[in-house]
Amino acid sequence: MKAKIVITILVGLLVLLAVAPAIPAGGKAAEKAQGAADKDAKGPPEIETVTFVNIPYWSSPPWYPDECDENADTYRLVMGGIRWADDNPQVACVVYTLGAPTGAFAAVTPAFVTWDGATTAGIYGSISENAVNPPPGIAADETNTISWGTIDGPGGTIAMTSFSFWPHTKELVEFDLIFDKDEDWTTTGFDIQGVATHELGHTLVLDDLRSPRDGALTMHAYTWPGDTWKQTLGSGDIRGIRAIYGE
Ligand SMILES: [Zn+2]
Structure with missing residues (x-):
């Protein structure tokens, strides 16, 4: 039985x-x-998806600024060969600002310009604001978005970014970036423009760097309140984007 x-x-x-x-x-x-x-x-x-979680230092890290080399030329690719399809992809992005801090759209737009300025590939196209609809979060809808949403409350993670790609063609399909709306994004807190520039680097398939020596680079893993170093690209960041999209 x-x-x-x-x-x-x-x-x-x-x-x-x-x-x-x-x-x-x-x-x-x-x-x-x-x-x-x-x-x-x-x-x-x-379609495969890769997600990055941005966990910061809550005050400036021990190596800052002494061990940071402003001329560090380091970069890492998440996976070689993955990129937007052609040489002039003109990737569009919608920035959802409902629930975002004042001036959020103006703070993220320079991040696109910064990466575009390091290559002649013409990566980004229309960057528009949607101040009406609720933040879509990370949704597989083939629309590239930046939004302010709930991640884990104050502390812990301050931003999350994902990109999706076709493994057989290595072609990027979509990215989504969420800022944690429960963090301090004022001038005394985390820098929207710098964090946006770092996270966009991930959507271009650049990986985090962790050596104190690379602490001045945009793609260094750690940010902290008042950190504006990530607004501008260093040698390694520029080498990285050019390795993918050309000069
Ligand atoms: Zn990162």
Whole structure:
């Protein structure tokens, strides 16, 4: 009798496993699971998503400014070969400012200009503001967005960025950047422009740097209240963007 129950449960599990991949994907985790299932079945490739979490120092870090080399030429790519499709992609972005600090749109727009100025590729196109609709967060909708939303309340993470790409063509599809609306984004807190420039670097597929020597670079992992170093690119940041998009 007991054996029969065990067999019934096993059959039930097998049926569940067989049905599971057909359940429509909802959200990023489910999407990833779906992608893995397709890979096993040698089906069509699925979009992959990479997410970065920005956890800062709450006062200036121990190496600042003594160990930082302003001429450091370091950069790292998240994954080689991934980029926006052509040489003049003109990537558009919508900045959602409902619930954002005053002046948020004006603070993020220079970040696009800064990266664009380091290459002739013409990466960015229309950067527009939407001050009416609620922040969309990280949503797989092929619309590039920046917004102020809830992440984890005050402390912890101050921003989250994701980019999505086709693994077979290495072509970028979308990025989304969320600023944590519960942090201090005033002049005594975190610098919107600097954080935006760092996070946009991730969407161009540049990775975080962690050596104190690279502390003056935009792509250094850590920011802190009052840190404006990340507004302008250093040698390594410029080398990195040019390695992907040319001079
Ligand atoms: Zn980062």
